[in-house]
Amino acid sequence: MSNRFINQVAVVTGGSTGIGFAIAQALLAEGAKRVYITGRTAKTLDEATTTLGPLAVGVVSDVANLNDLQKLKSEIDKRGDQLDVVFANAGIAENNHLGDTTEMEFSKTFDINVKGMFFTVQTLLPLLKQGSSVVLTGSIVANKGMENLSLYNASKAAVRSFARSWANDLKARKIRVNTISPGLTETPIMKNGLKMDDAQLAALHEHAKGVVPLGYVAQPNEIASAALFLASADAAYINGIELDVDGGLAQI
Numbered sequence: 001m002s003n004r005f006i007n008q009v010a011v012v013t014g015g016s017t018g019i020g021f022a023i024a025q026a027l028l029a030e031g032a033k034r035v036y037i038t039g040r041t042a043k044t045l046d047e048a049t050t051t052l053g054p055l056a057v058g059v060v061s062d063v064a065n066l067n068d069l070q071k072l073k074s075e076i077d078k079r080g081d082q083l084d085v086v087f088a089n090a091g092i093a094e095n096n097h098l099g100d101t102t103e104m105e106f107s108k109t110f111d112i113n114v115k116g117m118f119f120t121v122q123t124l125l126p127l128l129k130q131g132s133s134v135v136l137t138g139s140i141v142a143n144k145g146m147e148n149l150s151l152y153n154a155s156k157a158a159v160r161s162f163a164r165s166w167a168n169d170l171k172a173r174k175i176r177v178n179t180i181s182p183g184l185t186e187t188p189i190m191k192n193g194l195k196m197d198d199a200q201l202a203a204l205h206e207h208a209k210g211v212v213p214l215g216y217v218a219q220p221n222e223i224a225s226a227a228l229f230l231a232s233a234d235a236a237y238i239n240g241i242e243l244d245v246d247g248g249l250a251q252i
């Protein structure tokens with residue numbers, strides 16, 4: 001185990017479960033001094049913070065709510081911390097059927113995945129150190145037309161676009177901004193967001209054997225290790241990119 005994040009302070013939005021939680025765990029394993037994790041659900045966040053230990057700080061904060069984002073900033077300010085890394089990872093995935101999608105469904109996906117991503121980074125910007133790093137969680141669907149997911153697909157295309165623009169906008173401060181784009185990954189989003197039952201999940205794993213060149217659905221830690229690479233000094237000259245972490249699914 002290396003210590004690439006020794007003495008560093010990081011924020012992981014959506015750090016209570018899935019990919020974000022795996023990122024927080026990996027940061028602490030690599031020497032981070034403090035990791036702020038967020039989510040909307042206090043109970044899940046408390047459990048995650050307890051598991052991560054005393055160097056983790058849980059802040060209940062909805063990325064779609066600008067007051068909540070200010071609350072997150074205040075919690076960081078209160079401890080006198082400045083940020084080395086922000087993982088803007090919080091997001092939802094819900095099906096929408098073109099033809100009967102409601103305005104509420106549209107707003108929910110875009111408020112969390114797009115507006116939430118934008119204002120997370122904008123709110124935390126004053127705390128980011130010169131030469132720090134921002135990693136956005138996108139998805140391979142940014143470049144795909146997955147059926148009954150047009151809102152989600154489009155929201156992730158916006159995320160990918162943000163990385164390009166912000167790498168440019170933040171160049172004077174030498175802040176690098178990159179996107180990590182996971183493929184199929186086993187997290188609670190499958191049940192909570194996409195409403196898959198156990199049989200559908202089993203079918204997904206079967207399906208992955210055929211469509212993913214590596215033949216399986218990723219575990220969150222496999223996405224986290226790539227996200228940490230982008231955030232680390234190992235990626236010092238990587239800026240504005242999208243890194244697919246999908247076992248090759250989007251490449252064939």
Ligand SMILES: NC(=O)c1ccc[n+]([C@@H]2O[C@H](COP(=O)([O-])OP(=O)(O)OC[C@H]3O[C@@H](n4cnc5c(N)ncnc54)[C@H](OP(=O)(O)O)[C@@H]3O)[C@@H](O)[C@H]2O)c1
Pocket residue numbers: 013014015016017018019020038039040041042044061062063064089090091092093112116137138139140181182183184185186187188189190192
């Ligand atoms: N799993 C996949 O196959 C996959 C593939 C590509 C991309 N992704 C992306 O990876 C990211 C993480 O998802 P995951 O798969 O790890 O799913 P997950 O386990 O459901 O994690 C989502 C996290 O985000 C939090 N969250 C959701 N809405 C939020 C909001 N409005 N404000 C603050 N936190 C919020 C959740 O906590 P609360 O619900 O308590 O708020 C949870 O901590 C998402 O951006 C997702 O789109 C996932």
